[in-house]
Amino acid sequence: MNQTILLKSRPQGTPQLSDFEFQKEAENLEITDGEILLETKYISVDPYLRGRMSDAKSYVPPFNLNEPISSGIVAQVKASKNNDFKEGDFVSGLLNWKTEQISNGQGLTKVSADLAPLSAYLGVLGMTGLTAFLGLQEIGKPKAGETLLVSGAAGAVGSVVGQLGKILGLRVVGIAGTDEKVALLKNDFGFDEVINYNTTPDMAKAIQDTCPDGVDVYFDNVGGPISDAALFSINRFARIIICGAISVYNKTELPTGLSVQPFLVKNSALMQGFIVSNYAEKFPEAIKQLSQWLSKDQLTYTETIVEGFENTPQAFLDLFSGKNKGKMIVKI
Amino acid sequence: MNQTILLKSRPQGTPQLSDFEFQKEAENLEITDGEILLETKYISVDPYLRGRMSDAKSYVPPFNLNEPISSGIVAQVKASKNNDFKEGDFVSGLLNWKTEQISNGQGLTKVSADLAPLSAYLGVLGMTGLTAFLGLQEIGKPKAGETLLVSGAAGAVGSVVGQLGKILGLRVVGIAGTDEKVALLKNDFGFDEVINYNTTPDMAKAIQDTCPDGVDVYFDNVGGPISDAALFSINRFARIIICGAISVYNKTELPTGLSVQPFLVKNSALMQGFIVSNYAEKFPEAIKQLSQWLSKDQLTYTETIVEGFENTPQAFLDLFSGKNKGKMIVKI
Numbered sequence: 001m002n003q004t005i006l007l008k009s010r011p012q013g014t015p016q017l018s019d020f021e022f023q024k025e026a027e028n029l030e031i032t033d034g035e036i037l038l039e040t041k042y043i044s045v046d047p048y049l050r051g052r053m054s055d056a057k058s059y060v061p062p063f064n065l066n067e068p069i070s071s072g073i074v075a076q077v078k079a080s081k082n083n084d085f086k087e088g089d090f091v092s093g094l095l096n097w098k099t100e101q102i103s104n105g106q107g108l109t110k111v112s113a114d115l116a117p118l119s120a121y122l123g124v125l126g127m128t129g130l131t132a133f134l135g136l137q138e139i140g141k142p143k144a145g146e147t148l149l150v151s152g153a154a155g156a157v158g159s160v161v162g163q164l165g166k167i168l169g170l171r172v173v174g175i176a177g178t179d180e181k182v183a184l185l186k187n188d189f190g191f192d193e194v195i196n197y198n199t200t201p202d203m204a205k206a207i208q209d210t211c212p213d214g215v216d217v218y219f220d221n222v223g224g225p226i227s228d229a230a231l232f233s234i235n236r237f238a239r240i241i242i243c244g245a246i247s248v249y250n251k252t253e254l255p256t257g258l259s260v261q262p263f264l265v266k267n268s269a270l271m272q273g274f275i276v277s278n279y280a281e282k283f284p285e286a287i288k289q290l291s292q293w294l295s296k297d298q299l300t301y302t303e304t305i306v307e308g309f310e311n312t313p314q315a316f317l318d319l320f321s322g323k324n325k326g327k328m329i330v331k332i
Numbered sequence: 333m334n335q336t337i338l339l340k341s342r343p344q345g346t347p348q349l350s351d352f353e354f355q356k357e358a359e360n361l362e363i364t365d366g367e368i369l370l371e372t373k374y375i376s377v378d379p380y381l382r383g384r385m386s387d388a389k390s391y392v393p394p395f396n397l398n399e400p401i402s403s404g405i406v407a408q409v410k411a412s413k414n415n416d417f418k419e420g421d422f423v424s425g426l427l428n429w430k431t432e433q434i435s436n437g438q439g440l441t442k443v444s445a446d447l448a449p450l451s452a453y454l455g456v457l458g459m460t461g462l463t464a465f466l467g468l469q470e471i472g473k474p475k476a477g478e479t480l481l482v483s484g485a486a487g488a489v490g491s492v493v494g495q496l497g498k499i500l501g502l503r504v505v506g507i508a509g510t511d512e513k514v515a516l517l518k519n520d521f522g523f524d525e526v527i528n529y530n531t532t533p534d535m536a537k538a539i540q541d542t543c544p545d546g547v548d549v550y551f552d553n554v555g556g557p558i559s560d561a562a563l564f565s566i567n568r569f570a571r572i573i574i575c576g577a578i579s580v581y582n583k584t585e586l587p588t589g590l591s592v593q594p595f596l597v598k599n600s601a602l603m604q605g606f607i608v609s610n611y612a613e614k615f616p617e618a619i620k621q622l623s624q625w626l627s628k629d630q631l632t633y634t635e636t637i638v639e640g641f642e643n644t645p646q647a648f649l650d651l652f653s654g655k656n657k658g659k660m661i662v663k664i
Contacts, residue, residue, distance in 0.1 A: 242593045
């Protein structure tokens with residue numbers, strides 16, 4: 001019996017389990033010419049999906065109510081009437097939260113279980129790695145010797161950003177929310193300094209102390225008061241990559257904070273919103289580069305793997321309380 | 333008797349006349365080899381000078397207490413022992429608020445009273461015009477058919493920005509503070525629409541109404557609530573030039589407002605602080621282009637000219653209550 005997770009209601013503030021609905025369908029999964037039947041293996045849950053659950057104008061259209069949610073998925077081909085795919089192949093792409101589904105193959109990429117663990121194609125070799133690499137390169141324009149500050153540093157994107165900063169010769173300072181994450185980032189990911197924002201009373205001072213030469217590149221995954229605090233340390237010509245604002249995604253009122261304009265004009269600094277899909281033409285080269293670093297062990301990653309299709313909504317909710325270390329993935 | 337205006341005290345909040353001190357000096361104005369004696373003709377007063385009156389870290393060093401204030405000045409050579417300048421020449425450059433002063437000529441540009449009125453070299457052919465042109469070009473990257481929103485539109489920079497937008501084929505919407513300014517911008521400067529922020533209760537709606545296709549380029553001279561309101565109309569890939577924040581320069585506490593990050597990330601939008609001196613290598617070409625438009629009457633300008641050296645501090649203070657239309661200049 002095929003299972004599907006639908007969006008039942010648009011979350012008000014923090015999403016609840018009751019915003020999701022499970023459906024068992026006796027769907028006709030007979031494929032016709034050009035189609036493939038896919039069995040879901042790994043589902044990526046990501047903070048940006050929260051935006052698609054609202055009906056506000058954004059860079060991706062909102063999910064429809066009572067229709068399946070979709071996200072990055074690795075699936076295996078169970079049956080094929082498409083010459084590009086054969087039974088047993090693994091593919092990754094934007095697919096529906098279903099245990100089985102039919103596709104015409106468009107937008108899917110074949111991936112190899114020999115080159116990397118399959119879940120990596122949803123993380124360091126998928127949108128996560130591409131977001132980290134292209135956001136840092138295209139907006140951050142990092143130069144060896146500069147200081148890189150990363151918020152949400154223990155998250156999927158942040159932990160890759162920090163490692164890329166080290167590979168490129170920058171001093172890297174992270175911000176995370178538990179001592180365990182701080183230790184992980186320092187010991188396993190090579191961050192120079194990490195600040196625990198939950199135990200630090202004065203974030204502006206802590207950033208100044210850990211970034212004595214100021215901040216040249218700020219990779220911002222969180223927004224809110226942490227990002228306000230970072231403004232006091234930005235250098236002349238600083239580049240601020242706005243990659244996410246997880247701290248405010250569940251707010252029902254528009255968030256307020258320090259006006260950034262005076263800081264930007266004083267420092268001739270740049271702040272730019274980054275959405276990875278705008279850089280699709282750079283994906284192949286970026287994945288090649290990330291694979292090389294991964295194979296040489298210059299790049300490592302952590303995953304939080306939750307087992308069971310039925311736990312997908314909870315895994316998504318746990319992102320907002322910071323329960324994940326690195327990429328959050330559901331294994332079916 | 334040579335007169336000088338000194339910075340007597342660092343303004344707390346809005347500057348006061350008592351922050352300035354006049355000094356009459358029986359200074360030795362004898363020039364030696366390589367020097368010229370200059371008589372001040374026109375003094376530029378600019379909002380950015382407020383920043384230099386504080387001792388906070390910024391892109392230009394603060395003025396010293398009990399020393400002369402300096403700004404853009406057009407002066408005439410009264411005597412010369414420098415082969416590059418002869419008696420009667422006019423020069424423009426960063427000079428002190430003095431009726432007469434000695435210079436070695438470094439950093440001064442000879443200007444011609446035949447090509448344009450001398451005061452224009454402090455405005456449309458000076459820092460004002462360069463700020464408008466290079467800010468719009470280098471950060472705004474305007475494309476014909478796009479919508480340009482300009483705050484502080486009746487100010488020195490804003491009124492040039494709007495005209496440049498029209499020359500380049502954009503729809504131009506301005507924001508100004510009196511009906512007289514609104515009429516001037518529409519009738520004399522060719523703005524498509526102008527909003528009077530003092531009589532408009534809902535700025536976000538007014539911007540949405542006057543920019544039905546959204547805002548592609550926002551040239552921001554003011555900061556504060558007006559700039560917050562503009563965020564609701566920015567388009568995908570919008571460029572926001574932070575040129576000034578006159579609404580907050582006199583605040584003694586750090587200004588707060590809407591968090592811009594969610595708007596930037598939703599729209600892949602860019603916000604960048606602009607300081608004209610970072611683009612010095614582009615000045616000659618920019619002045620050439622501006623002169624051409626000026627000579628063809630494609631570009632016009634307004635000045636508010638205050639007479640008398642002794643009125644320089646008051647002219648500066650009047651910038652913050654919006655008493656000027658276009659460039660504020662003191663004629664000696």
